[in-house]
Every structure is written in C-alpha cells, then in structure tokens.
Amino acid sequence: MTWLKYQRPNPFIIALYGCVGFCMMIMMIGIGQFDHFEPRHFVSLTLLSVLMPLILKTKNGRFVGFAVLLSSYAIFPMFSLIGNIIPYRFDDKLYQLDTWIFGQSLPLYFTYRPVWLSEYLALCYLALFPLQILSCYFWFKNHQQHYQLFSFGLAIMFVVGYMGYLVIPAQGGYLAYPDVFYFPNTGGYITTFLINANKPLIVGIDAFPSLHTGFAVLINGFFFVKKYHKIGLALLPITIGLIISTQYFAFHYGVDLLAGIILAISILIFISCYQKVQ
Structure with a gap:
C-alpha cells in the first residue's frame, strides 16, 4: 500500500535540525x-542567537550549506568553556599512537622549514574558510541536487567532528608538548598572521579529528565524485598543502590527520549511497 511506503527525509532537513540541535x-x-x-564567548552566543532562528526559516534548503558553515564557526569558541569541565586530555595517547604508527609523531618529520614553504603552507591552512564558502556557492549556483548532498556532507562533518572533540579531547602537539614540537615556524607575513590569528582561537580540545583535513578532503573529493575533474585537480595543490600544514605547524598529530581523511571518505561514500537509494 502506498501509504506504507517509506519516504526518505530530505537531506536539507536532516542537516538543518541536526546542526541546530547540536548547537543548542x-x-x-x-x-x-x-x-x-x-x-x-559573548560574540559566539550573540551570533548563534541570531543564526538559529534564521536557520530554522531556511526549510526550503536554499541557504542550509552556508548556515551549516556559519554555525560551525560561531559555536567553536564555546568549546574552550567545555574544556574547563573535561578533566582529561588524550594527547599522551595520541602521541603514543602516532609513534607506534609512524615511528615518531608525524609532525616531527618536518625538519626542512624554508621561509617559502612556511608561507605556502600557512596560506593553504588559511584557505579553508574561503574554500568552504566558494564551493558552497558553486554547488548552490550550478546544481541544486548536488548542493543538497554537499550541505548534508558538511553537516555530518561538522557534527561528527565536533563530537570527536568532546569524546577524545586533545590540545595538539604544539600546545601539549611545546618542548618537543617546533612552533612557531620560520616564515614571513603570512606565517606570522596565521600564528597571531590562531592564538585567540585556541580552545584546547580541538585536535582529534583534524577538521581542516576532513573538510578539505570532503570538498575536493566531492568535485571528483560529481565528475568535475578539472576543478578537483585545480584544488589539489591547496588541499594537499592544507593537509601537510596541519603537521608542519604541529596543530595536529598524524592520527588526527588520518581520522579526518577517514571521516571525509566515509561521508563521501555515505552521501553517494544515500543519493542512489532515494
């Protein structure tokens, strides 16, 4: 009977209410x-108080992808407060796991640090937000169905990744082991800007997984999955540089990087399967 037929929820609606619920x-x-x-924190609370009602009005899905990104950045400072009530950190376990997998923690392999490389990798690291916004805009303008799935993928990355911060809180190498990991690096204006911009954003529990890596792989991979190979290839130098930068600047351990890659690939597989069974 047709009335018993299961109708799969709209990915926009799942992304919408999932992000709102998590932010709340x-x-x-x-x-x-x-x-x-x-x-x-006051800025974060103010932005979220404005964003949440606006997000709930976008039920047609037109701006959900953008809303997901803005929510993820607006809620981020709150994790420094949550860090105050979590009495443990997993840095020692992640460091040990890194050493077991790679022979030593992966960031320690980056001993070649010329100024040009620091500048390039700092630029790649800073490119994530523009990359997120521009890719969202591309799918929004060119293919609504793909934009729908892309927004869904962003929402999953945002919620699952941030849940990782709560379940496996860790500071990252340069904060947990400042005598072991070399930071800040030699560099020019871009590197200095990255270092100074990063200081007020420190929350102390945001190492695992590496969401810089996860989002970069998700965005780049989505272009390849949807057969936009030229754009995917054009983005590869930025994506690769961004992934390397997480280790070069010791923001993350190698296992954080692996977790981000695995999460991104899993999301790409999931949303592709989700589309096929709709």
Missing part, C-alpha cells in the same frame, strides 16, 4: 560556564 546542546553547556565567559 553546546550553547547550553557553555552557558553553564557563564562565570568564565570572555568577549569571544
């Missing part, structure tokens, strides 16, 4: 630490 949870935990609020 993080907001409530953060507000519980109100005594520790800094200016960035």
Whole structure:
C-alpha cells in the first residue's frame, strides 16, 4: 500500500535540525560556564542567537550549506568553556599512537622549514574558510541536487567532528608538548598572521579529528565524485598543502590527520549511497 511506503527525509532537513540541535546542546553547556565567559564567548552566543532562528526559516534548503558553515564557526569558541569541565586530555595517547604508527609523531618529520614553504603552507591552512564558502556557492549556483548532498556532507562533518572533540579531547602537539614540537615556524607575513590569528582561537580540545583535513578532503573529493575533474585537480595543490600544514605547524598529530581523511571518505561514500537509494 502506498501509504506504507517509506519516504526518505530530505537531506536539507536532516542537516538543518541536526546542526541546530547540536548547537543548542553546546550553547547550553557553555552557558553553564557563564562565570568564565570572555568577549569571544559573548560574540559566539550573540551570533548563534541570531543564526538559529534564521536557520530554522531556511526549510526550503536554499541557504542550509552556508548556515551549516556559519554555525560551525560561531559555536567553536564555546568549546574552550567545555574544556574547563573535561578533566582529561588524550594527547599522551595520541602521541603514543602516532609513534607506534609512524615511528615518531608525524609532525616531527618536518625538519626542512624554508621561509617559502612556511608561507605556502600557512596560506593553504588559511584557505579553508574561503574554500568552504566558494564551493558552497558553486554547488548552490550550478546544481541544486548536488548542493543538497554537499550541505548534508558538511553537516555530518561538522557534527561528527565536533563530537570527536568532546569524546577524545586533545590540545595538539604544539600546545601539549611545546618542548618537543617546533612552533612557531620560520616564515614571513603570512606565517606570522596565521600564528597571531590562531592564538585567540585556541580552545584546547580541538585536535582529534583534524577538521581542516576532513573538510578539505570532503570538498575536493566531492568535485571528483560529481565528475568535475578539472576543478578537483585545480584544488589539489591547496588541499594537499592544507593537509601537510596541519603537521608542519604541529596543530595536529598524524592520527588526527588520518581520522579526518577517514571521516571525509566515509561521508563521501555515505552521501553517494544515500543519493542512489532515494
């Protein structure tokens, strides 16, 4: 009987309510630490208070991809408050696992540090947000069905990745082991900008998985999956540089990088299968 036929939910709606629900949870935990609020937390709370009602009005899905990205950046400062109530860190375990897999922690292999390389990798690392926004705009303007799946993938990466911060909180090599990992690096204006811009964004539990890696692989991989090979190839130098930069600057351990890649590939497979069975 047709009325018994299962109708798969619209990915836009899943992304919409999944992100809103997750943001609300993080907001409530953060507000519980109100005594520790800094200016960035007030900014985060204000942005989220404006974003949440706007997101809920985008049920037609037109701006969900952009809303997901803005929500992920707006909610990020709240994790520094959550870090205050999590009494443990997994840096020692990740460091040991890194050593077991790679012989030594992966960032320690980057001993060649010329200024030009530091500048290029810093630029690649900073390119993530423009890459996210521009790819969202591309799919939005050129292919609504692909934009729908792309937004769905972004939402999964955002929620699952941030859940990783809560389950396996870790600071990252340059913060947890400043005497072991070389940071900051030699470099010019771009490297200096990255170092200075990163300081006020530190939350202390955002190493595992590497979402810079995850988002970069997801974005680049999605272009290949959807047969936009020329764009995919054009983005490869940025994507590869971005992935390397997470180790070069010791923001992440090697296992964080692997987790980001595995998460991105899993999402690409999932949304491809999701599309086929619709």
